Amino acid sequence: DAKTTQPPSMDCAEGRAANLPCNHSTISGNEYVYWYRQIHSQGPQYIIHGLKNNETNEMASLIITEDRKSSTLILPHATLRDTAVYYCIVRVGRSMDTGRRALTFGSGTRLQVQP
Amino acid sequence: NAGVMQNPRHLVRRRGQEARLRCSPVKGHSHVYWYRQLPEEGLKFMVYLQKENIIDESGMPKERFSAEFPKEGPSILRIQQVVRGDSAAYFCASSPDRGQNTEAFFGQGTRLTVV
Numbered sequence: 001d002a003k004t005t006q007p008p009s010m011d012c013a014e015g016r017a018a019n020l021p022c023n024h025s026t027i028s029g030n031e032y033v034y035w036y037r038q039i040h041s042q043g044p045q046y047i048i049h050g051l052k053n054n055e056t057n058e059m060a061s062l063i064i065t066e067d068r069k070s071s072t073l074i075l076p077h078a079t080l081r082d083t084a085v086y087y088c089i090v091r092v093g094r095s096m097d098t099g100r101r102a103l104t105f106g107s108g109t110r111l112q113v114q115p
Numbered sequence: 116n117a118g119v120m121q122n123p124r125h126l127v128r129r130r131g132q133e134a135r136l137r138c139s140p141v142k143g144h145s146h147v148y149w150y151r152q153l154p155e156e157g158l159k160f161m162v163y164l165q166k167e168n169i170i171d172e173s174g175m176p177k178e179r180f181s182a183e184f185p186k187e188g189p190s191i192l193r194i195q196q197v198v199r200g201d202s203a204a205y206f207c208a209s210s211p212d213r214g215q216n217t218e219a220f221f222g223q224g225t226r227l228t229v230v
Contacts, residue, residue, distance in 0.1 A: 034218070043119070043206050043221035044158065102148045102171060103208075103219060105158040 004088045009110040012082075018075040020109050022088030025069040031092050033064060034103065035073045037084040044087070044105075047073065078113045085110050118142070119222035121207050127228045134194040134201070136225045140209030147190045148208045148219060149182060158206065164190060197229045 005023040012018040024033065034049040048055055048062045050071075055062045061074040075082055087108040091101055118141030128134050140147050149161040163171040164184035175182065179197075184190040194201055204226050208219040 038158075041152075041204060041224075043223045044208075046218040046220065049218060102160045102163045104160060105150075107157055 004090055004106055006086075006088055006106065006109045008107065009112070011112050011114055012075075012078045014080060014113055014115050015077055018078040018082065018111060018113070020073040020075075020086050020088075020111065021070065022073070023070045024088070024090045027068050027090050028092070031090045033062065033068075033071050034089040034091060035060070035062065036087045036089065036103070036105075037082075038087070038108075039081075039084040047086075078111075080113050080115060083111060083113045118144075119207060119209050119220050121205075121222035121225050123225060124223065125226050125228070127230060128197045129230055130198060131196050134197050134227055136192040136194075136205050136207075136227070137189045138192070138207030138209075138222060139189040140207075141211075141220055143211060144209035144220075145212045146210045146219075147184050148210075149190075149192050150206045150208070152204045152206065152224075154203070161192075194227075197227070199229050202227055202229045 003026060032049050032051050035047040036044040037047055038044045048057055048060050050062045050064055052064055052068055062071060064071045085108040087105050089103050091103060120139040122137050126134055145166045147164045150158045151161055152158045160174040162175045162182045164182060166184055167186055179195045181193045204224045206221050206224045208221045210219040
């Protein structure tokens with residue numbers, strides 16, 4: 001799976017959009033971009049994932065650049081409860097050879113939402 | 116996520132005892148993953164199981180650790196002769212068999228303390 005690079009920490013004001021960047025310059029064509037977060041030592045929580053198109057759900061939006069070498073997770077209106085470590089993970093989809101692969105977590109970005 | 120259930124939530128063991136951690140995946144999920152998180156560190160993959168089979172145990176220590184996912188019942192992570200360095204949060208995740216690429220859901224973890 002391709003390596004990802006994220007800033008170690010970010011601050012965001014409550015009510016403003018939080019834009020979390022992720023660099024994955026070695027991503028290959030069959031690798032998906034996943035975002036998870038971990039709130040204060042709880043179990044990681046799935047946020048969103050995508051292959052090449054931008055994706056949006058009730059939690060966030062995922063913007064993937066056209067060359068797929070980087071992406072941005074957007075929390076449109078951050079709240080104090082969004083304070084967490086956010087992980088960007090690149091993983092190949094299921095294949096006949098590899099089966100289903102486990103997620104590999106890096107260091108993530110520690111997002112602090114300020115009141 | 117209400118689906119993945121781990122128990123116990125907290126476990127205290129003396130050095131040399133055995134620890135058994137249980138994980139009940141989301142109903143219908145046949146893929147289970149175990150991760151370990153040492154204090155102030157990231158999540159490290161340990162083992163990936165698919166009903167009665169170990170698919171990938173590349174992250175599992177060679178000694179004292181074992182995992183199973185029987186046809187009936189929860190997945191078990193077993194640590195024999197625990198040492199202080201085993202103190203950590205252990206998380207389990209599950210994913211379904213269907214689909215090319217689906218997200219994994221995590222439980223709330225078992226916090227093991229070795230005294």
